[in-house]
Amino acid sequence: MEKQRESIYTRYVPGLTPESEFTGEACQLIFQSGKLLVTEPSSPPGIPMARSLEELAVTPLRILYLGTFAGLPCYASEVSAEAPEPPGLAFRPLRSLYEVLEEDLFHLAGKALQLLVWDGNHRFCGRCGTETAHSLTERSRICPQCGLVSYPQLAPAVITAILKDNQLLLAHAPHFQNGMYGLIAGFVEPGETLEDCVRREIMEEVGLKVKNITYFGSQQWPFPNSLMVGFLAEYESGEITVDGEELDHAAWFPTDQLPVIPPPVSIARKIIDWVVEQQSESGAAADKEL
Template sequence: MNNLLLNDFHASSDYIGSEKKWIFLIFKGSVILRNNYLNDDWLALDYSSAALFSEVCETKLCIGQYKGIDCEVWGLVGSKLDLKSFILVELRELLVTLNEIVFTMISRSVQLITWHESNKFCGRCGGKNSMSKNEHCFVCKKCDLSFYPKISPCIIVAIINGDECLLARQSSWPAGRYSALAGFIESGETAEQAVNREVMEEVGIKITNLTYFGSQSWPFPGQLMLGYIAETTDKNLRVNELEIAEAKWFKFDEMPIGIPPSSIMSGRLIERAVLTIRNNAI
């Protein structure tokens, strides 16, 4: 490990054999946590706590190490669990409370278990895959095919026009919820081409000064969000209602209440856009 690793978490498929072990429990895409988890900064369980669920554990995978301690995810099975003094929490409920390091580890845990459950058989011949001993990879020896955890790259962009920021909403969202424009990267596209295409498709405007902001894993079920800030001089929106329900310009000091929290990429982008507008206004 080296000092450049995110808060001393090193993603790896290999154990180092530490005496202690941290464990995340996943059941049907949700996370099993202590009843009082809202009071905890650290959500991983020690082995003695996780062992209460050992009889319903089907899969154990190494997710890496945190400060020199092996970290593992257990995939649980069954129609119903005896949760004892624990609670089953949907991942989306955790987004506003998780710090960056725990978000990274839980996201990795959920994505690896989802991948493991979905790739036990070869997509070409239907034969049973075998697990690689060297990495997170299923192998079909008959077809000579490898199946790695699937990661789908996406873009998300906050667009600035003068003292306003462009936000949009999906028809399925609650009233008052807005976010930045987003979409998947198509085959053969660069991320920057995808940003320009998505903006044109969804709101019909051209953008300039496209600047990369940052990235975040988004485990629903396996996206990698690439965030951008852009500018435009075109305020005439032509909303594609097949893509989004609504798009509006908001003044930087009159943003809607229902924007995403800063713990996720969309919220961070909107915060940066507002800060950029405010600094330019000084």
């Protein structure tokens, strides 16, 4: 259903161990308290390239090899909160680079951040407290004492476009900026299917029942470790009721009269754009028949 963009895996090859014979520059994804080190004042900002972190005058707390992107090795590293910015480089919140970095690089940076957070949180075994070690065969940390294996964790969430005739339900949350409206979203709970979660979140947030739930597409979302799974659903019954906490307003909008909506790189916007395009094509076809 989704107009599929080219997969990052056409250029990115995951890996655990770098090739020893490679001596060229590498892509250095360096984080400080969740902020990514980028080139400045270049426009747009880019990811620094260097043979080693020493070249950038960076001392890492931890470093992970990610694999190769466009044939170049990629490393994720974290520095202390007190580490100074190297000359010509600056730490910027990853969210602020949302539509600035090339999309594949943004997703790779998101992967790097999620793995660094996981790696830092699982240095010690959650069962016996022993210091863990990296596996040599898969992305995990293993306790040498009790054998507990810890894998990077994802929190799946659903995001759904609700359709009613030629209208789309959009909602505003108190933390949304610039009057933006978005789709209904929420995290999957234990014991739920994705479709169960769609129904529950929509009922909880706007008091509506939906039907004909269909899959649209997915997007990784590294804030902090989500996987957004997009759906379409048709309105079945109910009146819009918001709780005033998670959402402060929701309404039906004609697809040709939408308010401010999420930026293009987000899956929310991809779903909305697809819906608008479908409605436009349907309208054009109806006019042709007349």
